[in-house]
Amino acid sequence: MMERLISLLIGYAFGLFQTSYIYGRMHGIDIRDYGSGNAGSTNMLRTLGKKAGLITFVGDCGKCILSILVVRLIFGKTYAEILPLLTFYAAAGTILGHNYPFYLGFRGGKGIAATAGLVLSFHWIMTILGIITFFTVYLLTHYVSLASLCVYIGIMVELVVLGQMGCFGMTQPELLELYAIGAFLTILAFYKHRANIKRLINKEENKTYVLKKK
Numbered sequence: 001m002m003e004r005l006i007s008l009l010i011g012y013a014f015g016l017f018q019t020s021y022i023y024g025r026m027h028g029i030d031i032r033d034y035g036s037g038n039a040g041s042t043n044m045l046r047t048l049g050k051k052a053g054l055i056t057f058v059g060d061c062g063k064c065i066l067s068i069l070v071v072r073l074i075f076g077k078t079y080a081e082i083l084p085l086l087t088f089y090a091a092a093g094t095i096l097g098h099n100y101p102f103y104l105g106f107r108g109g110k111g112i113a114a115t116a117g118l119v120l121s122f123h124w125i126m127t128i129l130g131i132i133t134f135f136t137v138y139l140l141t142h143y144v145s146l147a148s149l150c151v152y153i154g155i156m157v158e159l160v161v162l163g164q165m166g167c168f169g170m171t172q173p174e175l176l177e178l179y180a181i182g183a184f185l186t187i188l189a190f191y192k193h194r195a196n197i198k199r200l201i202n203k204e205e206n207k208t209y210v211l212k213k214k
Contacts, residue, residue: 003079007071007089008096014067015097018108019059020044023052032107040109042144042208050210057113064094064117084122084168088181091118095185099192110192112148115185119155123167126158142207145196152186 020039024031027048035043041060045053071090072083079086095111095118119130133154137147159182162168163175170178190197199205 003075003082003086004089007075007086008093010070010074011064011067011090011093011095012097013093014063014070015094015099015114016101016103017059017063018098018101018104019063020052020056020109021104023055023059024048027052032104038109039104039107041113045208045210046206053210057116060098060109060113061117061120063098064091064114065121067091067094068117068121082170082174084170085174085178085181087122088118088178091115091122092181092185094118095188099188110148111185111189112144115148115152115155115189119151123158123162125162125167126155129154129158142209143200143205144208145193145205146200149189149193149197152189156182156186 018039020031020041020043023044024034029047031043031047032039034047036046037043041053041057044056067090068087071086075086076083091114095114097108098114099108099111100106101108116130120127130151134147134151137150138144141147156179159179163170163178168175168178196205
């Protein structure tokens, strides 16, 4: 169990790098006091523009990728049989660190860009399906929140399907543990987006146009 805890803590440490907060402070603001109040790439895009949004996305996505790489370097040989599981622990830690940074009063983001790092790092099928899902929903609706939540639903379905097909090479108890982490992250994403979901239902959610000039 120690390897699981270490992976989680490594992820949390990487998650504490708050790209939007740091970038915002460099420009004299606390991003959490502007727009939606969320410390994430979408709010940065709307508040400080395309460059800020892109830098934030790359930083938050990258920190999850780096945490996963570190865990794979540490446990790749000794725990190769459960590496997919440890990868998810690292990603979960990163998302928790991003969403709930202790040094910022546990006020962070929603973990979507960090989740993109997980999707890009975990399995090539999930990478392709995740990209297709996000951009299809986004381009049809221009709702980043809806596209993000659809990706999470896809992650859960893909995890179970690929896991039961034997793509991860783990035992059934280990797969169930993996599914449990995936379910936790999905529930967390929906919880963090509860206000967005309400606005979507009421048709009041803000649309995001990346190519639209500020």
